[in-house]
Amino acid sequence: MRISIKENGGLAFFPGLAKPRSVELATLPEPDQQELRQLIQAADFFKLPQSKVPESGKPGQVHYTLTVTEEDREHTVCVLAPVKSQALDGLVQCVRRHCRS
Template sequence: MRISIKESGGAAYFPGLAKPRTVELEKLPEPDQQELRQLIEASDFFQLPQSTVPEAGNPGRVHYTLTVAEGEREHTVCVLAPVKSQALEGLVQCVRRHIRS
């Protein structure tokens, strides 16, 4: 499984520097893999509406574009910060933590 995240918008946003970062679950320790899988399941990620653009009317707000790919299945969701769903917020923060390490 592969999870990509792209952070856009906000006061310190530079479009040229906003490239997607990717986490390969197979390269993580087993407890981290399980945590990410549980967060994907808890957020019903693959059931969320497919979206690649932020909500209109919020140009200065930070938004995250998450893509989860597993085998033939791939799904992309764009959400505004702060993320309303606690499970989805947990997924965003967990992925962000792993791309920094």
């Protein structure tokens, strides 16, 4: 499984510098893999409405584009920050943390 995240918007946003970052679950320790899988399940990620365009918001507002690829399926969701769903926010923050490592 691969999870990609792209952060857009905000006051210091430069579109040319905003590149998606990814994490391969197979490269992580088992507890981290389990945490990410649990967060995906808790957020019911593959049942969320698919979107690659941010929800309407204020200009300069941060939004995240999150893509999860698992075997033969891929799903992309774009959400505004702060993320309203606690489960989805947990997933976004966990992926961001692992992409920085």
